[in-house]
Amino acid sequence: MTTLNVLSRCVAEYDPHALPVHAAQAIVRQWATPVTTAERVPLHDALDRVLAEDVMSPIDVPAHDNSAMDGYAFDGALLDTPRGSESVTLELAIAGKAYAGHPFEGSVPARSCVRVMTGASMPAGCDTVVPQEHVTLDDASGRPSIRFSAQPLARGANRRRAGEDLAHGHAALRAGRIVRAADLGLIASLGIGEIAVRRRLRVAFFSTGDELRSIGEPLGPGCVYDSNRHTLFGMLRRLNVDALDLGVVRDDPAALETALRDAATNADVVLTSGGVSVGEADFTKSLLQRFGDVAFWSLAMRPGRPLAFGRVWSGAQPGHGKHALFFGLPGNPVAVMVTFYQIVRDALLAMSGAAPQPLPLIRAISINAIAKRAGRTEFQRGIATRDAHGQWHVTPTGSQSSGVLSSMSEANCFIVLGHDIGNIDAGDTVDVMPFAGLI
Structure with missing residues (x-):
């Protein structure tokens, strides 16, 4: 079996230790196969x-020609009357009325019209509507009629055609x-x-770490409540997938192996948070070497450098049993959200059968200087505003630590600083990715 890692090396700028974001996105796209059911x-x-x-x-x-507005329908051939230098005034008798769902029955006499409401079927022999505000109504003689200037009208005006x-x-x-x-x-x-x-894509997700506690459990020394599963649930819910919450898995190789195999059995995609860095208690890498296939482990990206992408099998080794795509997200809360939106989201859309569209970017003036090292893509959290002249401005939301989840709650956009960009001076123009429609 040709491994995903070997095939991924064909992608331009492949670097397993610091893969550029666009290269990672290209690799993931290759393997995001849509569900067929x-x-x-x-x-x-x-x-x-x-x-x-x-x-x-x-x-x-619509199923029939109909009036685009309230007015009077008539035979537009009457507009073809030779005209001199002055506008021609038409006078038409009112033969009846037509409402949406209640058409005028019968034929319309010569030099007559039918009172029509918006959506009413055009009476037989009529193809033009004069708006009601353009006519003068005369019913003094007991035979109602209208007068209007033919000059501004063209034949077929204010009529919607069938189909x-x-x-x-x-x-x-x-x-x-x-x-x-x-x-x-x-x-x-x-x-x-x-x-x-x-069918809905099935996505299994769980958090890893002995320090994590679920809501309702007491916090011991050094423990924290698990927020990542809740942000993942929210992001998955927005994509309308079947989200399978597998809870918190402790830092134990046997427990982690069971969770990964069960997830591969029951889902199309497996998402984990934490456990993909190089710590002594991070066992994901060694397990995937046994029954997985990984394309890359690290991105030239901030936040979100430790990110694994590959496949995991339910069987004893790669190629045995059922498999699922695997995304090993970082453990820090902001990094989880950034990597999900920049790497995972489009893959899930493609696997759901949709055609992902590039996320919109706007250009904004940076109010602050921003320190940035060339050689990685950064997604800083920012607040974008537009001034009275329509110009966008953006400022970072204070601390950009990947552990400060409040920076995501306060922000309304990502400040996207590309791979080759260095420091930003105040007044420079930057790319901004609005959260509206995304988060």
Whole structure:
């Protein structure tokens, strides 16, 4: 079996000790294979699911020519009356009314119109609508009529054609799309109540460390409450995957081996936090040498340098039993979140069957000087604001320690300092990745 590590060495700038972020992202993309199983779900259960097949329109939307506004529908050929230097005024008798869902029945007499409301079907023989605010109504004679200037109108004005939004037989939505609220309405407008979606990706996660305690347990000397499982749960929930919380695993090779094998058996992806550095109590590396396959262990990234990516098998050795992709995240809380968003997130989206889009960046002026060493990518936490002229400014949220989780709560963006960038002076322009829509 060709190992993932061997194949990863073909990626440009491969460095197992300090892999550039973009190279790590390229390696992960190669192995983020989408799940293939699909299921049909009711429309109200489809929000945030990934379409498994194109949604084809079985009808024209709208189903008929209709009025785009309240007004009066008439035969636009009347606008073709020869015009002189002055505008032509048309006078039309009102033959009846049409409402959305209640069309005008019958034919429209010559030089007549029909009062129409927005969404009403266009009466037979009518193709143009004059807005109600542009007409003068005359009903003094007992035979209601309207007068209006023909000058500003063109034939077909204010009419929506059948199939203008979606034509019968055309794709309304493509496979791989994450279904959003507007998509639910669009699908419903086609009369479709059930769609095919990819099954949810199964992601198992656990924290490692003898010092960790779960909420509700007493804290002993040197112990801390485990926050990483809760941030991981929140981030996974946003991606609408099946999140399997396996709790806290102590620093014991046998316990860790059992947890990894069980996770590989039951999930598509395994996420751990802690246990991937070089400490004496970090056993993940030795275990994965037995029944795993690792592409890299370390990134040229801050925070998040110790990060492992590979595969883990449920069997006795690589290639035996079921396997899952493995991400060994750092133990520090901020590093967990940064590595998840910059390395793991897109992989989970791709494995769910979606097509991940690049996260948006905006340019902002740094209010502060920022110390930065070239040769690694940094994701500092910042607060971005926009001034009265529309210019964005950003300042770091104080301490950038990877253990200060409050820096993530206070921030509204990442300040992204690229691999080759050095120190930033106050007033320099930097890239900013907003949290809105991400976290």
